[in-house]
Amino acid sequence: PSRFNALKADAAWQATWDERGTFVARQDGGNKPKTFVLEMFPYPSGRIHMGHVRNYTMGDVLARYRRMTGHDVLHPMGWDAFGMPAENAAMEKGVHPRGWTLDNIGTMKAQLKRLGFALDWSRELATCEPDYYGHEQALFLDLLAGGLVYRKESAVNWDPVDMTVLANEQVIDGRGWRSGALVEKRKLNQWFLKITDFADELLDGLGELEHWPDKVKLMQENWIGRSRGLQFRFGLSDGGEVEVFTTRPDTIFGASFVAVAADHPIARELAERSAEVAAFVEKCKQGGTTAAELETQEKLGFDTGLTARHPFDPNWQLPVYIANFVLMEYGTGAVFGVPAHDQRDLDFARKYDLTVTRVVSDGERSEPTFAGDEAYTGPGALVNSRFLDGMAVEDAKRAVIAHAESDGWGHGTTVYRLRDWGVSRQRYWGTPIPIIHCSACGVVPVPHDQLPVVLPEDVSFAVPGNPLDRHPTWKHVACPSCGGAAVRETDTLDTFVDSSWYFIRFASQPKDKPFDRAEAEAWLPVGQYIGGVEHAILHLLYARFWTRALRHIGKLDIAEPFAGLFTQGMVTHATFRSADGRWLNPAEVEDGSEIATGQAVTVGRVEKMSKSKKNTVDPEPIVDQYGADAVRWFMLSDSPPERDLEWSENGIEGSWRFVQRLWRLFDGDQAGEGEDTALNRRVHQTVAGVAGDIEALQFNKAVAKLYELVSAIERAQPSASRTAAVRTAMLLVAPMVPHLAEEAWSASGEQGLIADAAWPEVDPTLLVEDEVTIAIQVNGKLRDTLVMPKGAAKDVVEAAALASDKIVRLLEGKAPRKVVVVPDRLVNLVA
Numbered sequence: 001p002s003r004f005n006a007l008k009a010d011a012a013w014q015a016t017w018d019e020r021g022t023f024v025a026r027q028d029g030g031n032k033p034k035t036f037v038l039e040m041f042p043y044p045s046g047r048i049h050m051g052h053v054r055n056y057t058m059g060d061v062l063a064r065y066r067r068m069t070g071h072d073v074l075h076p077m078g079w080d081a082f083g084m085p086a087e088n089a090a091m092e093k094g095v096h097p098r099g100w101t102l103d104n105i106g107t108m109k110a111q112l113k114r115l116g117f118a119l120d121w122s123r124e125l126a127t128c129e130p131d132y133y134g135h136e137q138a139l140f141l142d143l144l145a146g147g148l149v150y151r152k153e154s155a156v157n158w159d160p161v162d163m164t165v166l167a168n169e170q171v172i173d174g175r176g177w178r179s180g181a182l183v184e185k186r187k188l189n190q191w192f193l194k195i196t197d198f199a200d201e202l203l204d205g206l207g208e209l210e211h212w213p214d215k216v217k218l219m220q221e222n223w224i225g226r227s228r229g230l231q232f233r234f235g236l237s238d239g240g241e242v243e244v245f246t247t248r249p250d251t252i253f254g255a256s257f258v259a260v261a262a263d264h265p266i267a268r269e270l271a272e273r274s275a276e277v278a279a280f281v282e283k284c285k286q287g288g289t290t291a292a293e294l295e296t297q298e299k300l301g302f303d304t305g306l307t308a309r310h311p312f313d314p315n316w317q318l319p320v321y322i323a324n325f326v327l328m329e330y331g332t333g334a335v336f337g338v339p340a341h342d343q344r345d346l347d348f349a350r351k352y353d354l355t356v357t358r359v360v361s362d363g364e365r366s367e368p369t370f371a372g373d374e375a376y377t378g379p380g381a382l383v384n385s386r387f388l389d390g391m392a393v394e395d396a397k398r399a400v401i402a403h404a405e406s407d408g409w410g411h412g413t414t415v416y417r418l419r420d421w422g423v424s425r426q427r428y429w430g431t432p433i434p435i436i437h438c439s440a441c442g443v444v445p446v447p448h449d450q451l452p453v454v455l456p457e458d459v460s461f462a463v464p465g466n467p468l469d470r471h472p473t474w475k476h477v478a479c480p481s482c483g484g485a486a487v488r489e490t491d492t493l494d495t496f497v498d499s500s501w502y503f504i505r506f507a508s509q510p511k512d513k514p515f516d517r518a519e520a521e522a523w524l525p526v527g528q529y530i531g532g533v534e535h536a537i538l539h540l541l542y543a544r545f546w547t548r549a550l551r552h553i554g555k556l557d558i559a560e561p562f563a564g565l566f567t568q569g570m571v572t573h574a575t576f577r578s579a580d581g582r583w584l585n586p587a588e589v590e591d592g593s594e595i596a597t598g599q600a601v602t603v604g605r606v607e608k609m610s611k612s613k614k615n616t617v618d619p620e621p622i623v624d625q626y627g628a629d630a631v632r633w634f635m636l637s638d639s640p641p642e643r644d645l646e647w648s649e650n651g652i653e654g655s656w657r658f659v660q661r662l663w664r665l666f667d668g669d670q671a672g673e674g675e676d677t678a679l680n681r682r683v684h685q686t687v688a689g690v691a692g693d694i695e696a697l698q699f700n701k702a703v704a705k706l707y708e709l710v711s712a713i714e715r716a717q718p719s720a721s722r723t724a725a726v727r728t729a730m731l732l733v734a735p736m737v738p739h740l741a742e743e744a745w746s747a748s749g750e751q752g753l754i755a756d757a758a759w760p761e762v763d764p765t766l767l768v769e770d771e772v773t774i775a776i777q778v779n780g781k782l783r784d785t786l787v788m789p790k791g792a793a794k795d796v797v798e799a800a801a802l803a804s805d806k807i808v809r810l811l812e813g814k815a816p817r818k819v820v821v822v823p824d825r826l827v828n829l830v831a
């Protein structure tokens with residue numbers, strides 16, 4: 001048999017699929033079942049990496065398999081093309097974000113095509129094109145009209161030297177990434193989407209997502225964070241009141257202080273009267289706005305001199321502080337602090353030397369004095385808490401809420417950790433928010449017939465800040481309502497908005513509107529979505545929200561966008577370091593111990609491929625060397641798909657050898673006569689097994705079954721069964737190594753493409769084993785085995801066992817004292 005020329009076959013079959021439009025999804029829709037297979041679309045960062053290859057290979061196997069099992073399949077690809085890296089490239093290299101992005105898309109598309117993915121490229125989209133983001137602007141305005149969008153003052157990271165707003169990732173240790181200046185919190189008017197209106201729906205909807213990983217559902221549940229709380233007022237020593245919010249009303253007797261946010265009305269009023277307070281409030285404004293930064297920031301407090309009366313004891317006075325860890329945006333902007341059971345409160349109390357009283361027993365200790373610097377946040381019985389003593393935490397919460405409500409000083413509330421989604425970004429490379437600000441009319445939506453609001457091309461990144469803001473003409477427009485001079489909104493939308501509906505646009509892409517409802521509903525929800533677990537919270541939650549929001553305003557009757565979700569593991573590789581501690585790329589390392597210069601190399605841990613550790617392997621040269629099929633096969637074998645996969649040279653070589661072995665099998669079958677029942681049975685079992693494995697996305701198991709089948713066929717003598725088995729094997733490997741399969745299919749004289757062929761039928765009668773191996777024991781020790789028809793009668797099995805040569809010898813001709821037969825399993829003889 002000849003050798004399989006992968007490079008030639010890859011190019012030829014890719015061209016054929018393209019010319020014939022093999023993978024173009026049918027919109028007309030016959031009565032075939034429809035399947036939407038989607039992998040998270042890539043950010044066009046420059047080149048395809050191994051993680052992409054693994055992700056898209058998995059989706060591809062499923063998509064091809066579904067086509068073979070008679071489904072209409074939609075398997076599209078596009079580009080999440082807006083975002084910071086393009087702007088960073090513009091600032092660093094002076095290239096235009098658009099040119100940079102489109103170049104990257106060109107490169108990456110060519111790389112994806114080399115892998116032979118069964119994609120419908122006719123639906124390709126890039127979110128940075130006006131014919132995508134213009135429709136997004138229309139949807140934004142629809143949501144605005146539907147009451148799901150609002151504008152509010154909110155804090156941003158402000159770099160006082162560069163005079164610009166920074167994204168969270170541009171704030172490093174509280175300082176601007178370029179200027180190094182201490183970042184300040186600044187208030188700006190920003191746009192918000194009312195995701196909190198959907199908090200209950202989004203939480204309860206998780207219950208119906210049977211085909212989602214539990215860990216992702218749990219992460220979303222925690223992110224939404226629904227809990228019961230209590231809101232109540234403390235009376236103050238100056239006659240005023242302060243309202244606080246707590247999720248731990250049970251700890252009320254452990255309270256040792258009250259704290260308000262720096263921009264709480266009480267703090268502001270005091271600041272007006274005292275320069276010292278004003279200075280403290282200013283100081284609190286420093287530092288970033290990310291949750292992580294708020295957690296780790298040093299706790300700062302200012303004692304106002306006011307005191308607050310404990311709700312259960314008029315003689316108990318708590319000091320009132322202004323504190324930097326209390327946020328105005330959350331709850332009521334004021335808290336009571338319980339140092340023994342809250343870490344922030346404990347840090348604060350230790351710093352300002354406040355009382356720390358234990359009120360929940362940790363099972364060992366129940367005395368009031370609390371030692372150490374670690375708050376106890378676990379469950380337990382209430383202690384040192386008057387009428388609550390002995391109650392469990394949850395019961396004590398209920399008891400305090402009931403008290404507050406019946407006495408009228410507070411009320412129970414349901415609270416969520418989830419915040420409304422702030423979508424304003426002070427950046428250029430994003431979807432312009434379609435709003436005009438008029439001094440006479442206020443906020444005016446851009447009329448639908450003036451969409452899209454297109455980004456200007458002539459922008460400069462020479463100075464920091466948002467180029468849209470300083471563009472000489474772009475923002476100046478006539479007010480659509482009164483015709484007077486007005487200005488455009490210069491903020492752009494968070495790129496998570498772009499990825500919140502791209503799957504809908506994939507399903508239906510009319511020119512004049514975002515999507516056609518009936519067309520979209522025919523494909524949605526996505527049957528199988530595949531991507532990285534790093535998107536478990538934000539992207540998936542925003543997409544779920546957006547879909548529900550569209551349903552709410554009557555645009556699309558789909559509740560959940562992704563019926564099935566799979567999060568694949570990462571591709572890893574060993575790391576290498578030079579003697580002077582630099583990370584080295586695997587390509588720089590020869591035989592793992594020495595580099596070209598003869599320097600010693602330390603081999604480090606196996607880690608996720610990343611640019612920072614330099615342990616990436618570029619897929620393109622690998623595909624050029626081994627062909628697409630070997631790379632695809634490697635991505636599917638070895639590791640379970642949810643686990644990490646270690647890239648190795650040996651592994652890819654092994655895959656390449658297997659591809660060649662398959663070719664010899666397919667190309668070298670010799671005609672024969674007669675049936676080989678054992679082989680037939682093996683083939684049918686493999687067909688059923690591989691189908692089940694692909695449907696469960698257990699690709700490594702499917703691969704293992706195929707290895708076994710191939711070995712079995714190789715061992716078999718020529719026969720009609722063997723020839724049929726070879727043909728079936730071609731069909732079974734077709735989703736995984738499609739180029740080889742097409743080549744073998746056409747070489748063996750089959751008509752049409754194997755991509756269009758039907759998945760082999762299974763004969764269920766061949767799935768049951770009809771022979772079993774029975775163990776023969778003498779006095780409990782295994783002495784021989786028998787192969788018998790399944791279900792053979794006990795006396796038949798016993799007779800066969802006693803007739804065995806080995807047994808006759810062992811028993812020395814004597815009859816056993818006792819015989820036990822377990823049908824289809826074993827015979828035990830007691831001698």
Ligand code: ANZ
Pocket residue numbers: 245246247248249251325326327328329330331332333334335336337338340341342416417
């Ligand atoms: C008393 C208490 C005792 C609290 C205790 C916690 C533990 P989650 O669960 O994250 O929603 N809090 C309330 N409003 C706040 C604000 N604006 N800024 C900072 N912290 C605030 O957090 C709710 C808890 O966070 C509330 O319950 C409150 O502290 C604090 F052992 O009240 B707790």
Ligand code: ZN
Pocket residue numbers: 438439440441442479480481482483484486
């Ligand atoms: Zn106007």
